[in-house]
Amino acid sequence: xxxxxxxxxxxxxxxxxxxxxxxxxxxxxxxxxxxxxxxxxxxxxxxxxxxxxxxxxxxxxxxxxxxxxxxxxxxxxxxxxxxxxxxxxxxxxxxxxxxxxxxxxxxxxxxxxxxxxxxxxxxxxxxxxxxxxxxxxxxxxxxx
Numbered sequence: 078x079x080x081x082x083x084x085x086x087x088x089x090x091x092x093x094x095x096x097x098x099x100x101x102x103x104x105x106x107x108x109x110x111x112x113x114x115x116x117x118x119x120x121x122x123x124x125x126x127x128x129x130x131x132x133x134x135x136x137x138x139x140x141x142x143x144x145x146x147x148x149x150x151x152x153x154x155x156x157x158x159x160x161x162x163x164x165x166x167x168x169x170x171x172x173x174x175x176x177x178x179x180x181x182x183x184x185x186x187x188x189x190x191x192x193x194x195x196x197x198x199x200x201x202x203x204x205x206x207x208x209x210x211x212x213x214x215x216x217x218x219x220x221x
């Protein structure tokens with residue numbers, strides 16, 4: 078079975094949070110690859126590791142023309158983790174419940190107030206956010 082990558086977040090200590098379209102999340106430790114594939118040493122320079130992003134079509138994570146990891150490597154080489162998305166709410170619902178504009182939530186992600194892959198995640202065209210993160214940043218919902 079092919080596992081398509083939905084989102085990737087660079088974490089501390091050269092780890093990646095990889096989220097797959099089927100709703101599975103994995104933590105992948107890149108450090109062992111540094112010794113196996115010398116070109117990966119570049120990730121330690123000039124904050125290149127932080128520039129990890131999903132490649133076209135979700136087939137892997139890429140940094141530049143020389144460095145990438147396949148989604149299969151991330152899936153089978155990564156460790157399963159539980160994500161904080163047990164209490165999910167769509168942006169449309171969150172904006173109604175908290176009396177906000179959807180653009181406010183999009184800006185909160187862009188500016189790091191809500192962290193993509195931790196507090197909120199995009200599935201297809203739809204963003205969802207955890208109610209825990211919404212309560213942390215905006216307090217209790219104004220409307221049920």
